[in-house]
Amino acid sequence: MPDDLLATTDLLWSSGLRPKGGPALGGISLGRPWAYALRGTTNGIGAPADTQRTVLLCFPFDLEDLPGGCGYRQIELAVDFDDDDVHALDLHPGPGWEDAEGGRVAVFGLGRNQLRWVFRAPAAGETLRPDGRWTQAVLQLSSPFSAVSGRLTLRGKVEHPLLSGTRAESEVHMGDEVAFHVSRADAWIGVPLARQVPQPGAWALAGFDEPTTPDGPLPPGRRRLCLAVDIEKYSARHNADMIRLQRDLLRVMRAACSRAAVDWYNCGRQAQGDGYLLVLPPDTDETRVVPHLIDGLADALASVNREQHRHAPGPSSPRTRMRTALHHGIVHEADSGYAGSAVVELFRLLDSDPLRACLANDQSTDLVIAFSDRLYQDLAIHGYEGLSPAAFEQVQVKVTAKQFTGTAWIRSHFRNPPFDDSTPSAQ
Structure with a gap:
């Protein structure tokens, strides 16, 4: 041969x-x-x-x-x-x-x-x-x-x-x-x-289009930090606006990773139209990364909205508003995405009524973030990198149809920058 x-x-x-x-x-x-x-x-x-x-x-x-x-x-x-x-x-x-x-x-x-x-x-x-x-x-x-x-x-x-x-x-x-x-x-x-x-979202493909074998070995389970985001009122937008929102979401996620010195290409990524799941590498230093991810999300989202306001100035200028949840736990890389109770709990928090209500009722902010109780106890309590327990509000999450109850800690103290309506729109 x-x-x-x-x-x-x-x-x-x-x-x-x-x-x-x-x-x-x-x-x-x-x-x-x-x-x-x-x-x-x-x-x-x-x-x-x-x-x-x-x-x-x-x-x-x-x-x-x-x-x-x-x-x-x-x-x-x-x-x-x-x-x-x-x-x-x-x-x-x-x-x-x-x-x-x-x-x-x-x-x-x-x-x-x-x-x-x-x-x-x-x-x-x-x-x-x-x-x-x-x-x-x-x-x-x-x-x-x-x-x-x-x-x-x-x-x-x-x-x-x-x-x-x-x-x-x-x-x-x-x-x-x-x-x-x-x-x-x-x-x-x-x-x-x-x-x-x-193309936007193309790197988010995380799993295979077909399973390997029905009785194959369980894929490795590793403790991973997970972040999920969702855009408010995405389905109510026009088609062109949906496309812009998806692009904005990808920009915000990548900018947040850059702020936290996280290698975007070494993360697990799963696009979901109006949402995104990011699974960080197993060796992530959460004490440093989580605070910088939060700051990066807030700053990048504010930048996106300032840019949108320049194109369409005025009080009715559309804004991109997001809910975010963070949690850590054992995650498996399964045949069509990421699996494990940690991922399930993450999305329970992201879709919870208290987090949705927090964003809907507070028009002074475009970003609200929920920590799982475990993440809050590990990070916020100890004040890593400027995290403060006083910035979070404890809420109870209950999803009867899914037989889920849990505790979350919500932070919404991200104030929108003032927009100057005299700023001419971009040409």
Whole structure:
């Protein structure tokens, strides 16, 4: 086998109608992953080998021609790393990527150790060209880079003719997963590629579009700080205003992370239209990050509203107003998002009547924040980074339909900056 070839394997029929013949359809060639130990990353330019924890891995593969009028409708490459603490910082192709022929790629796994690229044909009746493809991931390792290992699998959907003269689509898969191992001795030294600029909300894809196996192992549960936000009266806005609000929300969230020195690309993110879930890295220093996140949210939201007021001055100028909740606890990265009682409780607080009423009844502020009781006791009581217990009001949250009761601490002392109506609107 050539040095650059990891494995060749047959594609087997999985399900659906299929032509007569044996179980094998065609073949796939998997190249050996290429590795680059990255310089100029968060490890520092010229960081010594025993401290570098960022690596770029490339995964090439080749689709062979299919027989008898068959064509690839979809191909999915899955990469599962053996180390649970590996996290993907960047992926290419990225979310929303489209090739020159209109084929699209769906990408899953940012912030995780399980990655998926799904290559889809441009439109009904069209198929993917059988040729070489490749994917790449920038990884944050749990320890200095000595080796990276994992498993590759490939499955897809094939369009094929039937004896009746019609065409059908059936699922195909590799026979067995293929293990890979890349050591530092095999790696080149490289520099990070320029980060892609995604469409708003595209990086929020956190889970897979399909579960792995129904009886697969429980994904790792880690204690994470979680932040959720929701825009007030979003559904009452016009379509164009909804689009602006989603853009504003993304700007506010990213600005808050920047204020708190939190790596946006290392967080779990889940967009929900008028809301957003942010799951911070497991090693987050909550005593420092939480106060700065709060200040960053308040300042960024005020900036967004000042800008909106310049475009539409006057007392009726629309404002973006938000509810926010923070909580920490065990979180699992499940097949279609983030799971765990901590996430459930977070959204109970975010959607609670006391928090909604606080924002609705106080027009002097555009932001209200609820701490879970656990977070309040851990942080606010001790006054970390300027947090003050006096700024919070204790409320009881009860959601009878969900059989949930709990305590929350609400802070609403974020005053809107005065707007000068004499300010001319932006041209």
